[in-house]
Amino acid sequence: MSKTGNAIEISNLNKWYGDYQALKNIDLNVAHGERIVVCGPSGSGKSTLIRCVNSLEEHDSGRIVVDGIEMIDNASINAIRSEVGMVFQQFNLFPHLTILQNLTLGPMKARGMSKADAEARAMKYLESVRIPDQAHKKPSELSGGQQQRVAIARSLCMEPKIMLFDEPTSALDPEMISEVLDVIVDLAEEGMTMIVVTHEMGFARRAADRMIFMDHGEVIETGTPTEFFEVPKTERCKQFLSQILQH
Amino acid sequence: MSTRNILLFGCLIFVAGCSSAPGTWGWYVIDPRTTSGYNNIRFLLNGFGATILLSVIAAAMSMVIGMLVALPGMSSNRWIRLPSRIYIEFVRAIPLLPMLFWVFYGLPVVLKSMGINISIDAFWGAIITLAISDSAFTAEIYRSGIQSIAKGQTEAAKTVGLNYRQTMRYVILPQAIRRILPPLANQFIYIVKMSAFASVIGMQELTRRANELVVTEYRPLEIYTLLILEYLVLVLIISFFVRWLERKMGSDESR
Numbered sequence: 001m002s003k004t005g006n007a008i009e010i011s012n013l014n015k016w017y018g019d020y021q022a023l024k025n026i027d028l029n030v031a032h033g034e035r036i037v038v039c040g041p042s043g044s045g046k047s048t049l050i051r052c053v054n055s056l057e058e059h060d061s062g063r064i065v066v067d068g069i070e071m072i073d074n075a076s077i078n079a080i081r082s083e084v085g086m087v088f089q090q091f092n093l094f095p096h097l098t099i100l101q102n103l104t105l106g107p108m109k110a111r112g113m114s115k116a117d118a119e120a121r122a123m124k125y126l127e128s129v130r131i132p133d134q135a136h137k138k139p140s141e142l143s144g145g146q147q148q149r150v151a152i153a154r155s156l157c158m159e160p161k162i163m164l165f166d167e168p169t170s171a172l173d174p175e176m177i178s179e180v181l182d183v184i185v186d187l188a189e190e191g192m193t194m195i196v197v198t199h200e201m202g203f204a205r206r207a208a209d210r211m212i213f214m215d216h217g218e219v220i221e222t223g224t225p226t227e228f229f230e231v232p233k234t235e236r237c238k239q240f241l242s243q244i245l246q247h
Numbered sequence: 248m249s250t251r252n253i254l255l256f257g258c259l260i261f262v263a264g265c266s267s268a269p270g271t272w273g274w275y276v277i278d279p280r281t282t283s284g285y286n287n288i289r290f291l292l293n294g295f296g297a298t299i300l301l302s303v304i305a306a307a308m309s310m311v312i313g314m315l316v317a318l319p320g321m322s323s324n325r326w327i328r329l330p331s332r333i334y335i336e337f338v339r340a341i342p343l344l345p346m347l348f349w350v351f352y353g354l355p356v357v358l359k360s361m362g363i364n365i366s367i368d369a370f371w372g373a374i375i376t377l378a379i380s381d382s383a384f385t386a387e388i389y390r391s392g393i394q395s396i397a398k399g400q401t402e403a404a405k406t407v408g409l410n411y412r413q414t415m416r417y418v419i420l421p422q423a424i425r426r427i428l429p430p431l432a433n434q435f436i437y438i439v440k441m442s443a444f445a446s447v448i449g450m451q452e453l454t455r456r457a458n459e460l461v462v463t464e465y466r467p468l469e470i471y472t473l474l475i476l477e478y479l480v481l482v483l484i485i486s487f488f489v490r491w492l493e494r495k496m497g498s499d500e501s502r
């Protein structure tokens with residue numbers, strides 16, 4: 001496995017759902033430690049793009065290399081998944097397990113870690129997302145914001161090099177959004193490589209190194225947050241920003 | 248009709264039978280106060296053992312076969328899915344009685360021609376038939392129970408590194424079992440009722456015993472009334488259990 005300069009290299013990526021093309025010739029390189037925010041109208045392919053990175057969606061053509069591993073077969077997909085954590089809009093916690101069990105399942109079963117070690121690690125990350133005292137509750141006993149922070153901690157327990165976030169705050173009540181974003185900002189400041197799909201523009205200004213604007217399966221515009229918000233180059237992007245910033 | 252109404256109806260028939268003019272009803276045939284009545288009723292009630300044993304073993308086999316059919320039936324590969332689909336459609340299309348005849352009279356011949364010398368007695372013939380016939384339904388119960396667990400759960404399991412087997416074992420099945428158990432227990436009622444067919448190949452269960460006693464005593468009304476009540480009691484006990492299971496599973500899920 002040769003290490004390249006980039007955490008993620010995507011070239012010429014295409015993805016179809018039947019005869020609908022969800023991703024069109026995507027080229028995207030993400031450097032180690034880079035924080036990318038992806039935005040764009042609903043249905044523009046943002047989820048599809050990041051789900052291709054850990055192969056939750058199979059792509060039809062193009063090349064994906066994650067941390068020097070080219071995605072070619074099941075073995076490489078497994079290797080890539082062990083480097084990549086993912087946080088979903090709907091949290092997707094395991095409802096039948098306690099918070100602690102949610103966090104230790106992966107380390108114990110997939111990595112063969114001992115229960116004691118896995119629990120120690122779980123407590124460490126529960127603390128970093130600021131909910132150490134809920135370890136023995138079931139997910140449904142927690143608020144949405146707490147559940148999403150547990151989901152982040154669950155990913156971190158696998159000690160990934162890259163984190164993907166698919167609209168992590170879209171399912172949350174407004175008063176809980178910032179507690180989740182703060183945790184993601186912490187991660188960003190620690191140097192985690194991440195791609196965050198979000199419409200939280202305040203977060204983007206705070207944490208993003210680079211913005212990507214997608215529409216109809218294409219990357220329309222990319223740039224630093226300053227460039228992106230002050231001088232959007234394309235009409236579509238201007239329109240989108242004016243809509244988003246009104247709310 | 249509620250449970251109580253059904254029982255009331257049963258009692259009414261019984262009372263009507265006891266008080267009617269002689270010659271129309273003859274409960275003496277199973278009146279435990281007389282020696283022959285006592286022997287008769289013991290003979291009939293002894294069928295419970297075989298009916299229950301038959302049903303329980305058949306249900307257990309059906310649960311195993313159903314799982315073996317359901318798992319490939321959920322594959323994303325249509326060629327793996329196909330045999331499972333064919334099995335379910337095929338088995339569901341065959342009426343129980345012809346299948347029972349085929350298993351009891353035909354299967355040993357087929358096995359013999361393959362060099363396997365196994366005789367299938369009435370007990371195992373009935374069990375095999377019931378298990379196969381029921382397994383098509385069991386498989387569908389598993390499939391819908393498992394597929395009702397949101398796709399997000401599988402995806403979350405993948406992102407924390409679990410493989411297919413681990414995902415099934417630690418994430419999907421523990422959740423699916425709450426949705427699978429109540430309909431599965433319900434399906435057990437089907438097996439209990441269908442086990443009556445075992446009588447035609449000579450299995451000494453509830454129905455066979457009733458038939459035999461009718462031949463010697465010639466009191467079909469009383470004996471078959473009792474037979475129906477026997478099944479009623481069995482099925483009501485199971486439904487009660489299913490109801491309890493549904494409540495327990497339902498309340499667990501909301502926690």
Ligand SMILES: Nc1ncnc2c1ncn2[C@@H]1O[C@H](COP(=O)(O)OP(=O)(O)O)[C@@H](O)[C@H]1O
Pocket residue numbers: 017022040041042043044045046047048049
């Ligand atoms: N499983 C699927 N089957 C068919 N079409 C899909 C599927 N998933 C997404 N799509 C379509 O692909 C397009 C991009 O979807 P998505 O990546 O979810 O958009 P976004 O996340 O930007 O809202 C949408 O038009 C959506 O309807």
Ligand SMILES: [Mg+2]
Pocket residue numbers: 046047048166167
């Ligand atoms: Mg999306």
